[in-house]
Structure formats: C-alpha cells, structure tokens
Amino acid sequence: MELLLQTLLNGMLSAGVYALVASGLALAVGVVGIVNFAHGEFLMIGAFISYLLFASRGIDPLVSLGVAAVAVFLIGAITYYGLIRPVLSAPELNQMLLTFGLSVLLQNLALLLFGADTRVVSPPYQGSTLSLGGLSFGGVPLAAFVLSVLILLGLYWFLGRTRLGLAVRAVAQNRLAPGLLGIETQRVYLLAFGLSAALAGVAGVMLSVMLYASPTVGFAFTLKAFAIVVMAGLGNLRGVLWAALILALAEALVSTYVPGGGGWVEAVFFLVIFGTLTWRSWRRA
Amino acid sequence: MKLEVHNLSAGYAKAQVLFGLSLEVAEGELVALLGANGAGKTTALRTVSGLIRAWGGSVHLNGQSLAGISAARRAKLGLGHVPEGRQLFPLMPVEENLLLGAAFLAWEHRAAGLEYVYALFPRLRERRGQLAGTLSGGEQQMLAIGRALMGRPRILMVDEPSLGLSPKLAEEVLQTLAQVRSEGMGVLLVEQNVALSLEVADRGYVIEHGSVVLSGSAAELSGNPQVQKAYLAL
Numbered sequence: 328m329e330l331l332l333q334t335l336l337n338g339m340l341s342a343g344v345y346a347l348v349a350s351g352l353a354l355a356v357g358v359v360g361i362v363n364f365a366h367g368e369f370l371m372i373g374a375f376i377s378y379l380l381f382a383s384r385g386i387d388p389l390v391s392l393g394v395a396a397v398a399v400f401l402i403g404a405i406t407y408y409g410l411i412r413p414v415l416s417a418p419e420l421n422q423m424l425l426t427f428g429l430s431v432l433l434q435n436l437a438l439l440l441f442g443a444d445t446r447v448v449s450p451p452y453q454g455s456t457l458s459l460g461g462l463s464f465g466g467v468p469l470a471a472f473v474l475s476v477l478i479l480l481g482l483y484w485f486l487g488r489t490r491l492g493l494a495v496r497a498v499a500q501n502r503l504a505p506g507l508l509g510i511e512t513q514r515v516y517l518l519a520f521g522l523s524a525a526l527a528g529v530a531g532v533m534l535s536v537m538l539y540a541s542p543t544v545g546f547a548f549t550l551k552a553f554a555i556v557v558m559a560g561l562g563n564l565r566g567v568l569w570a571a572l573i574l575a576l577a578e579a580l581v582s583t584y585v586p587g588g589g590g591w592v593e594a595v596f597f598l599v600i601f602g603t604l605t606w607r608s609w610r611r612a
Numbered sequence: 613m614k615l616e617v618h619n620l621s622a623g624y625a626k627a628q629v630l631f632g633l634s635l636e637v638a639e640g641e642l643v644a645l646l647g648a649n650g651a652g653k654t655t656a657l658r659t660v661s662g663l664i665r666a667w668g669g670s671v672h673l674n675g676q677s678l679a680g681i682s683a684a685r686r687a688k689l690g691l692g693h694v695p696e697g698r699q700l701f702p703l704m705p706v707e708e709n710l711l712l713g714a715a716f717l718a719w720e721h722r723a724a725g726l727e728y729v730y731a732l733f734p735r736l737r738e739r740r741g742q743l744a745g746t747l748s749g750g751e752q753q754m755l756a757i758g759r760a761l762m763g764r765p766r767i768l769m770v771d772e773p774s775l776g777l778s779p780k781l782a783e784e785v786l787q788t789l790a791q792v793r794s795e796g797m798g799v800l801l802v803e804q805n806v807a808l809s810l811e812v813a814d815r816g817y818v819i820e821h822g823s824v825v826l827s828g829s830a831a832e833l834s835g836n837p838q839v840q841k842a843y844l845a846l
C-alpha cells in the first residue's frame with residue numbers, strides 16, 4: 328500500500344514538468360500550426376543555460392529560471408521569424424522536415440560545444456527530502472512541481488483573462504478573421520512560438536537539477552510531449568494537464584511494478600500514443 | 613470618410629479575377645455590389661480589406677492610400693469586413709467573439725459596444741454564453757456582423773449576409789444594415805439576392821468579369837431591363 332502511494336506520489340510530481348513541456352508544444356501545434364520536433368531542444372538549451380550559470384558563477388537554478396525564460400523566449404521568437412514563418416504555408420511534410428533538421432542541428436551544436444557528458448546542477452538543497460506519514464518527497468521534485476503549477480496557472484490566466492491571450496486563442500480557431508478585426512496575426516504567432524519555447528526552456532532548468540543537462544536530454548521529452556498532446560487532442564490545452572498526469576502515473580507504475588521496469592519506462596509514451604489512437608479510431612468506427 | 617477603389621486588378625496565383633474595378637462608398641450610404649457567381653464580388657472585398665494583394669490600381673480610405681498596409685492596419689483605420697462564410701471562433705462563446713471584434717480597436721468602448729450590438733441583435737444577448745459553433749445560421753450571421761461592428765468601423769463591407777438564411781431572417785439582417793447606415797456608417801453590401809438588396813440599398817454597382825458594367829441608384833437599377841432580365845427574373 329505504502330509502495331503504491333509512494334509510486335503515485337512520484338508520478339504526480341513528475342507530471343508538473345511534463346505538463347509544462349507539453350503545454351508549450353500544444354501552443355506551437357495548436358496556435359502556430361507547426362509540428363515542432365525541435366521542441367525538446369529548447370528544453371536542452373534551458374538546461375545548459377542553468378548549468379553554465381551554475382558552473383561559472385554559482386548562480387542558483389531558481390534565478391536561472393528567469394534568465395532561461397527570457398533567453399529561450401527570444402531564441403524561440405528568432406526561430407519563428409527566421410525559420411518557421413517562411414514555411415507556414417508550405418506542405419506539412421516540409422515543415423516537419425525543417426523542425427526535425429533543426430532538432431538534429433541543435434543537438435550536434437551542443438555536442439560540439441559541450442561534449443556528450445551529462446552535467447548535473449547540484450545546489451546545496453539538491454538531495455533534500457521531506458517525509459510525511461511514511462511517504463518521502465524529494466525537495467527538488469516537489470519545488471519543481473509547485474513551480475510548474477504556478478507557471479501553468481499564469482499561462483491559463485494569460486490565455487483566459489487578458490486581451491492578448493484572447494487573441495492567441497482566436498488565432499488558434501480561425502486564421503482569417505483575426506486580421507480583419509485589427510489583430511496582427513504574425514505578432515500573435517511570434518508571441519505564441521516564443522512562449523512555447525520559453526515553457527520548454529524553464530522545464531529544462533528544472534531538469535538540469537532533477538535529471539541532467541546533455542545534448543540529447545530534450546529528445547525524450549519531445550516524444551513524451553507529443554504523446555501527451557496526442558492524448559489530449561490537438562488544440563486542447565486543458566486536456567494536456569490530464570494527459571500529462573496519466574503519462575507520468577503510467578511511467579511511475581511501470582517503473583515500480585514491472586520487473587526491470589526502469590528500462591521499460593521510456594517505452595510507455597509509445598504505448599500511450601498507440602493506445603489513444605487505437606481507442607479513438609475504435610470509438611469513431 | 614470615403615472608400616475609393618480605382619481601376620483595381622487582382623486575382624489568385626495566375627488567375628486574374630478583377631479587371632479594372634472602380635467604385636466608391638461614402639459614410640451614410642448603403643451601396644450594393646451585384647453580380648453573378650464568379651463575377652469577382654468576394655475577391656473585390658478581399659482585396660480592399662487586404663486579405664489578398666492588389667495587382668494594380670488603388671484603394672483609398674479617407675484620402676489615404678492603402679497600398680502596402682496590412683489587413684489589421686486597415687481595420688484600425690476604420691474599414692470593417694464581414695467575410696464570406698462568417699469566419700467565427702466556433703469554440704468561443706458569443707460574447708468572447710464580440711469582444712475580439714473590439715480587442716485591438718476600441719477596447720475601452722467594449723462595454724458600450726456590447727450594449728450597442730445586443731440592442732441591435734437581442735437574440736445575441738440571449739445566447740451570449742453559448743459557443744458560436746452551436747448557433748443557428750441566422751444567429752451566426754448576426755454574430756459576424758455584430759463582431760465587425762464592435763470595432764466601430766466607418767465603412768463596413770458585408771459578404772453575402774443572406775446566404776443560407778430564411779427569407780424572413782435575410783430581410784431582418786438587411787434591415788439592420790440599413791439601420792446602421794442611417795446612423796452614419798457606410799455599407800458595401802455583396803449579395804446574390806438582388807431584389808432584396810435593391811430594396812434596402814441607396815445605390816448599386818453591377819459587375820461582370822471583374823469590372824463594373826452598370827451603376828446607378830437602386831431605383832434606376834431595379835427599373836433597368838438588363839438587370840430585370842439577368843438578376844430579377846422578371
């Protein structure tokens with residue numbers, strides 16, 4: 328019983344970061360309409376920003392969160408302006424090849440600059456644990472969960488309660504009308520893509536402490552984020568929260584209860600995509 | 613304020629649709645743009661509002677050339693466009709659709725704008741919380757017009773508002789446009805329903821193959837034998 332509770336708790340704590348990464352991807356797919364295979368590389372950049380600031384100046388990851396948010400937002404905006412905007416009306420396959428190529432390019436650039444080693448940011452509180460009624464929490468995963476929830480609340484507030492957020496949701500639903508209503512759609516795309524990247528970048532800072540920074544750290548998260556977005560249904564931002572929770576819990580259960588589970592965890596996302604698509608087509612038939 | 617279109621040509625890819633179209637709409641008049649399917653009515657509106665690029669000719673609003681100005685900027689200058697197919701935000705409630713019409717034009721007037729639109733279309737007030745995609749065709753058309761009015765345009769272009777509506781509802785919608793006109797807005801109305809639009813319009817243009825072939829007051833056009841034969845089935 329205690330093992331089950333502990334497993335569910337661990338799953339829930341990782342769901343926060345998953346939701347953060349996947350919400351970013353959902354913005355890129357739902358608002359800008361671009362299937363971004365390089366999403367995880369924005370996360371990787373965030374993780375390296377955190378590592379570099381910590382290793383060179385001893386800057387705490389909490390501070391790096393803000394730095395990475397701004398820096399990766401800008402990188403996302405530049406990527407949109409230079410690479411995405413020119414292919415917005417190109418066939419989908421070309422768009423996917425472009426973002427896939429960007430992913431490979433950024434991974435290899437990181438490999439060239441930093442080498443293949445995994446690098447961990449280890450502030451003094453890294454190993455701290457809290458315990459409550461026989462369950463133990465890692466302090467860092469708990470903090471990451473709380474921060475993710477706060478950031479997502481901010482995102483929902485922005486989308487639901489502000490004029491600009493209203494415009495972002497409008498562009499996701501109709502591409503033609505916003506321009507006629509005085510909304511500069513290109514600026515909305517730029518903002519949405521920048522935000523998408525920033526969400527991944529912030530998650531990267533958290534993962535630099537919980538996991539590590541490495542050139543390929545983002546790739547697994549691209550796949551997981553896709554599984555979550557597919558499960559939620561394209562364009563359904565609220566569904567992303569549930570889907571992230573389901574994926575994280577499924578991974579935690581597999582890692583605890585399946586013999587040799589650790590190795591299977593990385594396949595859970597694939598099962599989730601497979602299951603969702605099968606279920607959907609079966610329900611529709 | 614006046615919208616002046618002079619010798620406009622435009623099209624899609626290599627297919628030219630407009631061949632030297634010229635027309636004018638001033639504040640306080642309702643002008644009908646008539647013509648058969650494929651004559652270029654919708655293309656004319658799309659070019660004037662900046663959704664597609666003009667190949668040649670000019671569009672002036674209030675004496676200012678609109679060349680090279682984005683659709684969003686044109687809206688800000690006072691040009692409203694209710695596009696073909698309504699183009700609502702289907703997963704948003706009626707009121708959010710309306711608010712978006714004012715979002716980047718007249719945000720400080722949004723409460724007054726809602727009141728104005730709800731007074732014009734009381735049915736929208738009843739449906740304010742309902743998702744736009746679940747409205748009936750007539751309600752959707754009212755919402756599309758109401759949303760454009762939220763931006764307080766001086767010249768409003770409306771593309772086929774009666775499409776898919778019952779005759780009674782079509783009449784109601786066109787009467788609303790006539791009311792908006794008498795409050796001082798200029799309205800350019802594209803319609804297939806020629807009889808109905810000449811009832812409410814002050815003037816009209818008949819276009820064929822992308823240019824004006826006939827123009828005059830609504831009474832003149834209604835009495836014209838060519839118009840009667842081609843569009844009024846008399």
